[in-house]
Amino acid sequence: MSLCLLCEEETNRQMTWRQFFTLVELPLLCGKCLQPFERITGECCRLCSRPLAVLDASFSIDGVCHDCVRWEKESLYKGVLSGNVSLYMYNEAMKAFIARFKYRGDYLLAKAFAEEVRQAARKIPHDMVVPVPLSEERLRERGFNQAEALAREAGMKPVNVLERSHAEKQSKKSREERLRGAQVFRLKENSSVHRKTILLIDDIYTTGATVRYIAYVLKQAGAAGVTSLTLARGQGREREAVLEE
Amino acid sequence: MNSNPLSSVASFLSGRLLLEEELPFSLPDSSVDILQGITSRNHSFYCSRCGNDREERFAFFPCARCGTSCPYCRHCLMMGRISGCSRLIRWTGPEPPVEGDGTLQWSGRLSEGQLAASVAVKKAVQEKGECLIWAVCGAGKTEVLFQGVEEALLSGKRACIATPRTDVVLELAPRLQRVFPGIRVTALYGGSPDRHVYSPLVVSTTHQLFRFLEAFDVMIVDEVDAFPYSYDASLQFATQKARKPESSLIYLTATPNEAWQEECRSGKRPFVKIPARFHRQPLPVPVMTWCGRWRRAIEKGKLPPVVKEWTLQRLKDGKQALLFFPHIDLMEQALPLFQAFHPHVEAVHAEDLKRKEKVTLMREKKLALLLSTTILERGVTFPNIDVAVIGAEDDVFTESALVQIAGRAGRSAEFPDGEVRLFHFGRTRAMMKAVDHIRQMNKEGLEKGWLDR
Ligand SMILES: [Zn+2]
Ligand SMILES: [Zn+2]
Ligand SMILES: [Zn+2]
Ligand SMILES: [Zn+2]
Numbered sequence: 001m002s003l004c005l006l007c008e009e010e011t012n013r014q015m016t017w018r019q020f021f022t023l024v025e026l027p028l029l030c031g032k033c034l035q036p037f038e039r040i041t042g043e044c045c046r047l048c049s050r051p052l053a054v055l056d057a058s059f060s061i062d063g064v065c066h067d068c069v070r071w072e073k074e075s076l077y078k079g080v081l082s083g084n085v086s087l088y089m090y091n092e093a094m095k096a097f098i099a100r101f102k103y104r105g106d107y108l109l110a111k112a113f114a115e116e117v118r119q120a121a122r123k124i125p126h127d128m129v130v131p132v133p134l135s136e137e138r139l140r141e142r143g144f145n146q147a148e149a150l151a152r153e154a155g156m157k158p159v160n161v162l163e164r165s166h167a168e169k170q171s172k173k174s175r176e177e178r179l180r181g182a183q184v185f186r187l188k189e190n191s192s193v194h195r196k197t198i199l200l201i202d203d204i205y206t207t208g209a210t211v212r213y214i215a216y217v218l219k220q221a222g223a224a225g226v227t228s229l230t231l232a233r234g235q236g237r238e239r240e241a242v243l244e245e
Numbered sequence: 246m247n248s249n250p251l252s253s254v255a256s257f258l259s260g261r262l263l264l265e266e267e268l269p270f271s272l273p274d275s276s277v278d279i280l281q282g283i284t285s286r287n288h289s290f291y292c293s294r295c296g297n298d299r300e301e302r303f304a305f306f307p308c309a310r311c312g313t314s315c316p317y318c319r320h321c322l323m324m325g326r327i328s329g330c331s332r333l334i335r336w337t338g339p340e341p342p343v344e345g346d347g348t349l350q351w352s353g354r355l356s357e358g359q360l361a362a363s364v365a366v367k368k369a370v371q372e373k374g375e376c377l378i379w380a381v382c383g384a385g386k387t388e389v390l391f392q393g394v395e396e397a398l399l400s401g402k403r404a405c406i407a408t409p410r411t412d413v414v415l416e417l418a419p420r421l422q423r424v425f426p427g428i429r430v431t432a433l434y435g436g437s438p439d440r441h442v443y444s445p446l447v448v449s450t451t452h453q454l455f456r457f458l459e460a461f462d463v464m465i466v467d468e469v470d471a472f473p474y475s476y477d478a479s480l481q482f483a484t485q486k487a488r489k490p491e492s493s494l495i496y497l498t499a500t501p502n503e504a505w506q507e508e509c510r511s512g513k514r515p516f517v518k519i520p521a522r523f524h525r526q527p528l529p530v531p532v533m534t535w536c537g538r539w540r541r542a543i544e545k546g547k548l549p550p551v552v553k554e555w556t557l558q559r560l561k562d563g564k565q566a567l568l569f570f571p572h573i574d575l576m577e578q579a580l581p582l583f584q585a586f587h588p589h590v591e592a593v594h595a596e597d598l599k600r601k602e603k604v605t606l607m608r609e610k611k612l613a614l615l616l617s618t619t620i621l622e623r624g625v626t627f628p629n630i631d632v633a634v635i636g637a638e639d640d641v642f643t644e645s646a647l648v649q650i651a652g653r654a655g656r657s658a659e660f661p662d663g664e665v666r667l668f669h670f671g672r673t674r675a676m677m678k679a680v681d682h683i684r685q686m687n688k689e690g691l692e693k694g695w696l697d698r
Contacts, residue, residue, distance in 0.1 A: 003301065105326040106319065107306030139309045141266075143328065149306070 004030035005112050006097075028112050036093035040086055040233060047072075048084045048208055050233060071212060080215040082225045085124060086205050086233030087116055094232045098203055102146045110149035113231060117154035117201075124227050126199035129156040130218070132210055133164045133185070138245045150231060151201040158201065161191040162214065164245075185214050187221045194222040199229060206234040206244065256443035258336035260403070260460025262294060262486075264325050265332045269441075276338030282331030283316050293333050295321035295455050296482035320479060321455055323435075335458055343445040346427030347398020349391055358519035358695050359389050365517040366393035366495055370402070370463055375494045377469075377509065377516035381686050382499045382623075382652025385523040387417065390465060391424060393495070398428060398445055402462035405447045407454055407484060409468055411435070413624055418448040451480045457487035464488040465495045468623065470502055470645050499623075499652060500645035500682075521690035525697045526661035528683050529654045531647065533676060536668040539636055543579050552635060552668055559631055560587055560613055566631045567607075568616045569650055571639035576616050579635070583614055592616035623649045629660035637667035637676055647679035 002011050011030045027034065043052045045065035052060050059066045072078050088094050101109040121129075131147035139145060151158040163186050187193065198218055200211055205228065215226040254273055262280070265272060280293050283303075291298045297320035308315030311330035318327045327333070355363055362378045369376040370393045380386045390406070397404045406421075408414060411434040418432035425446060431439040433449035447461075466484055488494065501509065508514035522528065536549040548556070559566045568583075570576035573594045583590045589612045591603045600620070607615045608627055615621075619641055632654045634642060642650075647667070654663025667676055690696040 100322075104322050105306075105317070105328075106304075106322055107317070108304040108319070143308050143310050143315070143326070144306050145309070152307075 002028070004028070004033055005109055006030075006033040028114075036091070037097075038089040038091050038094075040089060046083070047081070048205065048233075049086045050235075051089075067208060071208060077212050077216055080219050080226065081208075081212050082227045084205055084208070084211060084228040084230065085120055086230045087113065087120060088232050090204055090206075090232040090234035098146075098232065102142070102203060105142055105144070107144055107149055110146070110153040114150075114153040114155070117150055117229070117231065118156075120229055121154060121156060121199060124199055124229060126197050126227065128193065128196040129158045129199050129201060130161055130193075130214075131158045132200065132202040132214060133160060133162045134245050135164045147202045150203060156199075156201075159191075161188055161193055162186065162217070163188050185217045187217060192221075193218050195224050197224045198226045200226055202228065202230045204232045204234050204244070205230040210244070252341055255336060255338055256341040257441055258334065259338075259340050259443065260336070260458065260487075261456055262333050262335050262458035263456060264327065265334055267325060268334065272334065276336060278335045278337050280333040280335065281329075282327040282333055283318060283329045290316050290318075292318035292321060292327055294318070294324070294327050295479045296486070297321065297479055324452075324455060341443060343398070343401050343403065343428075345429065345445070347395060347425060347445065348427055349395040349424055350426055351388075351391055351424040353388060355388060356385065356519075356521070356523045356525070356695065357693070358521050358690075359385055359523065362386075362389040362517045362519055363392045365515075366390060367396050369393070369493045369495055370396045373462075373491050373493050375515060377496045377498070377501065377505070377514055378519070379501055379509070379516050380497065380499060380519040381522060381528060381690075382649060383522040383524070383528075383626075383656050384499075384519040386467075386497050386519075387420060389497075389519075390495075393463070394421070394425070394446065397463045397493075398425065403445050403447075403460060404463035404465065405449060405454075405457075405461040405487065406465045406467060407449050407451045407487075408466075409451050409480075410624060411450055413467065414448050414450055421446060421448065451483060454480075454483035454487040457483075459486075459489045461488050461492060463493045463495070465497065467497045469496045469498045469505075470500050500648045502645065518689065520686040520688075520693065521695035522655075522661070524658035524661050525695065526655065526658075527687040527690065527696055527698065529651060529663050529665045530683050530687070531651050531665040531667050531676075531680055533637070533667045533669060533672060533680070535670070536635070537670060539668065539670060540575065543575055543582070546578075546582065548579070548582050549668065552633070555633060555666060555668075556583065556586060556614065564631055565607065565610065565612070565627065565629065566614050566633060567621065567627065567653055568614060569622070569632070569634045569642075570616060570618060571636045571641045573618055575636070576618060580616060583616065587613045590614045590616070593620065594618045595620045619646055619650075621653075622646050623652075626653065626656045628657040629663070630654060631664040631666070633666045633668060635668050637669040638671045638673045642673075642675060644675045644678040644682060647675060648682050651679065651683060 004011050005028050007030060009030055011027055040049060040051055044050060045052060045068055046063045047068040050065045061069055100106045129151050131145055131151050134145045148158050165184055200214060211228040218226050282293055284291050289298050289300060290303045297318050302320045303316050304319055305314045305316055308330060315329040365376050366389060378389060394404055414432050414434050418430055422430040428446060429444040430446045431442045431444040433439060433447060433453040509516045534551055536551050539549045542549050576592050580592045591612055593600050593603050604625060606612045632650060634650060651665040654665050655661045
């Protein structure tokens with residue numbers, strides 16, 4: 001017997017013979033709850049895995065979306081991020097899921113997509129897993145860091161090498177200030193990422209700002225490469241958004 | 246709010262049980278008690294806010310605040326997480342005085358049945374007693390509370406009316422505010438703006454009672470039998486927790502469950518019955534009609550002939566009808582079949598975002614037929630309709646659900662008649678009990694002389 005993590009009804013799925021022999025875990029969400037989630041498939045931006053099918057043809061150049069093209073034009077951030085992989089669209093179902101997980105603090109939900117996170121991480125070369133950090137203040141308020149929870153429940157060993165200063169509204173700031181946005185994140189004292197190939201974990205990729213700021217900091221500190229993996233992919237407009245925690 | 250800072254703290258905290266994080270000010274140095282959010286008793290966890298002690302409704306997380314693997318309650322999570330290191334705050338100082346004049350301003354008249362119940366409510370308020378008001382759908386139960394609430398307010402007591410549905414809170418609060426203009430009536434539901442207001446008369450969803458502790462002198466529980474109260478033990482816990490140890494407890498329902506009906510019959514439970522509607526006309530008695538394999542028919546894109554005939558007759562007569570279905574999938578398959586008869590047909594269910602709009606359209610007579618799951622079984626009234634249940638043998642149609650559904654017909658004094666038809670593929674005990682229940686009420690109403698025919 002296994003109960004759905006969302007609706008607490010019986011998941012009611014028979015284990016298939018293949019699952020039985022390969023010991024794949026039974027689904028943690030029931031079919032009804034799982035149905036509205038949209039896995040990202042089809043042709044995506046080579047850099048950020050944004051689905052290209054929903055964009056105008058003019059919005060991508062040579063398989064790279066407009067946003068990524070712009071990031072790559074900025075000298076500070078050019079090439080800092082090797083790529084991003086996102087698993088699900090940030091649709092209504094995912095919005096509700098993340099709200100319950102992150103804001104209501106239902107830690108158990110970190111297990112819901114853990115198997116998929118684990119499989120995706122296996123395909124990305126890395127020798128260190130780093131979660132996007134929360135500020136001290138936010139962490140106290142929430143009790144746990146959702147990015148770290150996703151990594152941990154997927155069987156990874158996340159290392160908290162970064163710290164974050166609190167709350168900046170990116171939208172209000174000038175371009176120059178935004179370009180220095182990386183100052184929000186710092187390498188902790190006594191931490192080293194020298195020559196490490198890093199897998200950066202977060203819950204949502206919205207504008208790509210967070211992961212690029214962090215990638216910049218990690219590269220400055222001597223990391224060999226940074227790739228990010230997020231559970232959800234939102235549709236951010238450029239980088240004019242709040243840097244969400 | 247009061248200008249004296251200490252008394253505003255008192256009015257914010259008094260009678261409540263809140264998470265420290267919910268306070269908009271720092272924790273007062275005195276006059277407060279701190280309860281641990283989750284405690285363990287007899288090897289199991291216990292949530293101090295919602296009373297949950299079921300193992301599978303707790304989970305653990307590596308807590309950044311206390312540094313342990315901290316348990317948290319998933320049962321009341323949506324009201325703000327309670328974990329092992331959470332602190333719940335209760336006020337131990339004096340209660341703030343009730344402000345305003347609780348005199349009733351109402352010139353309406355009670356029916357004889359309402360009057361008897363009103364006297365019983367008032368007595369329960371005075372004596373801190375318990376009472377069940379068993380009133381048929383359409384008896385006018387809100388008016389039955391007026392005298393008792395006035396009695397409470399005038400003697401400086403705090404009263405609460407708890408109901409399972411937000412819709413009902415939103416309808417009831419302004420009605421009470423109109424008849425008690427001298428005091429502030431607050432409405433509490435998820436996300437309501439009145440959350441932090443102290444008032445002597447609170448209309449609340451049963452859920453919001455989790456945030457109260459020993460607050461009320463008079464607790465009135467509406468629709469005791471309704472979802473979710475009847476199946477959620479923790480909501481009963483909340484009701485008990487929110488009332489003072491010495492307080493009045495008044496239950497309202499049209500359809501007490503079997504255990505309660507038995508307790509009434511054997512004299513173990515004090516109750517007053519209002520078997521007649523305020524308009525002095527009998528309740529429409531449901532008619533049972535066999536309709537064959539309706540499920541298979543609908544799946545094949547056809548309606549059972551008797552259902553079709555019944556519907557066409559209503560359309561021909563221009564009488565609106567409400568049709569209940571046991572399941573949303575079948576209802577949605579049936580919708581186009583009804584729409585083929587008439588362009589103005591809609592269907593509603595619990596998660597329907599346009600529910601309110603559709604109900605309004607029906608009320609404005611802009612719909613000929615409205616199909617519904619059991620979501621409209623209670624609370625909603627339309628003045629002049631016929632009612633049908635398709636598949637009345639389904640388990641979702643309990644005795645109480647069927648009595649409530651039948652109670653939708655003949656509500657107004659102008660149109661006291663309405664037909665109630667139960668289309669079925671095999672009679673159930675629940676169907677027969679519902680019909681008996683309604684007949685019995687009509688019989689008692691007639692015996693008491695509270696019916697004109
Ligand atoms: Zn589910
Ligand atoms: Zn891209
Ligand atoms: Zn709880
Ligand atoms: Zn803790």
